[in-house]
Amino acid sequence: MMNIKRVISTIEKNYILSNLKKGERIDGRDLWQYRDWNIKSNVIASAEGSAEVSLGKTKVITGVKYDVGTPFPDLPNEGVCTFMAELLPLASPLFERGPPNEQSIELARVVDRGIRHADCVQTKKLCIKEKKAVYIIFVDIYVINYSGNLIDAGGISSLTALISSKIPEGKWENDEVVWTGKYFTGKTLVNELPIVSTYGKIGDIIFSDPSLPEELACDGKISISVTEDKITSIQKSGSATFSIEEVEMLTKKSMEFGKKTRKDLNLWQYKR
C-alpha cells in the first residue's frame, strides 16, 4: 500500500550523500550528467502543438491551444502566452487531486518566466487588431510520470510544443476576425530557445538534474534559464543557501549546458 507520503529514510539520504562526496550518483551518473532525453512532437491531434518529453523516467506531455481575446489595457498590441502545469495524481502517489498547489504553480511559473523574459514567443506578431483582438496562447503541461526534475522536462516540452505549433493566422475584416488561410509556425512564433537547467544541493555538494530520491533528500534546488548570451530567470527553492561563488559557477555552467543542449536536442527539427 502506497498510502503514506514518501519521506526519504536517513539511511538512503546518507547513502546518496556519501556517494555524492565521492563524486558519484546512486544511478551511476557523474555530478553534472543529465539523464537521457526522449522527445516526440505532435502527439496530440486535437492540440495546435504538442510534445511528449521524457527525462530519464520523468515524463511530461505539453499541449498548445489558442483563443482570440481582448488584449491587456497596458499592452494593447501584444498577444498573451499563459502557462499552466498540472501534477496528475497518476504521476505519483505524492500528488493529490484538486486545485493547483504550490508545486504545480512553481513549475508553471518558472517555465513561464524563463520563456517570457527571453522574448521567446513573439507576442507582438500575435496581435490581430490593436485594442480589439489578440491571440491568447495556452501552454498546458501535464506530468504523466514523476521521477524528479520536472522543471527541466517542462521547459523543454513547452519549447518543443510551441515550435511544433500550427496556429491559424487571422486578419481584421469588418469588425471581425477572419482566417487568412495561413498558419503561424516555427520561427514566426518562437524567436529564442531559452534552456532551463536545475541543480540540487545537499550539504555543500551541488549536482545537476536531481532524480526523485535526490530531490527528496536535497536541501534545496536552483533553476537557471538562459538564452544564447543572457540569463533570463533564476529560481531558488527549498531551504538550502547558495554562496555567491556557487551561483557564479552555476550560471556559467548553465550557459554551457544551454549551448550544448540547444545543439544536441536540435529543437527546430520539430517545426511543422
Next chain:
Amino acid sequence: MPLIIKDEYPEKLFREDGKRLDGRDKNELRPIKMEVGVLENADGSAYLEWGNNKIYCAVYGPREVHPHHLAKPDRGILRVFYRMATFSVFERKRPAPGRREKEVSMVITDCLKPVLFLELYPGTSFEVYINVLDADGGTRCACTTVAALALADAGIPMRSLVTAVAIGKIDGELITDLSGIEDKAGEADLPCALTWFNEELSLLQFDGKMDLDEFNKSLTLAKEALSKIYEIQLNALKKKYIEIQEEYSGGEK
C-alpha cells in the same frame, strides 16, 4: 471568444462509396492499442489508444481514505476521477473539472463496482485516475475499458473484466464505435458496457432517437464489437506476463 477556424460538421456522414468519413465500414472498430504497467509509480496502470483517443489510467489501492469521513466501516469505496486535458478537445477546456466530467466519473464508478469485491476491503479506498489527453468521441467507453485493465494490472481481485463500446445511428443507419464527428452530428448514441462474469450490461446510456427494432439490433451489434475488444484487453494483460516470462527464461518460450 471566437476561434478563427470553426468546428463544423459535414452534411453527410457517409462517403459516396458507402464507407464512413474515416474510411471504416458500418460495423468496423477504430484501431485499438492497449498496454498495461505503463506508469511506474502507480499500483496499476494502463494506456489506451482508440482511434484518436489517447488515455492514461492509474489505480491506487486499497489505501487509506482521504478525507477520512468518506470511509465505510463495512466495505471499501471506489472513486473514479475522469479528467480531460485542456488540449484534448477542439476548443480549450477549462482546467477545473466540469459537470460533464463529474457525471462521466460517476457513470464509470457505477459500471466498475459490480466486478470488484469491495466488501472484502472495509475502511479502504480504491482510486482510479483517468486522464484523457486526446479525445475523439467515445471517451467514456474507452475510459471504462482502460480502467478495467488498470484495476487488473494493480492485482485487485475482480470477478471479470469490463468492456465498453458505443453504438450509434447516422443518416438512418446503425454503426459501431462512433467517432467524434459522428457523435456530435449523428442521430443517436448508445454507450454500453458488459461485465463478462455474468454477461450483463453494467453501463447503459442512450441519447437520440431509435425505434424498438433498431434498439434491439444495436445491442446485438454491441455484443459482437465487445467480444472483439475483450480479446484485445485480454491480450494486453497477458502480454505483460509473457514479456516477464521471456525475460527470465532468457528469451526462450
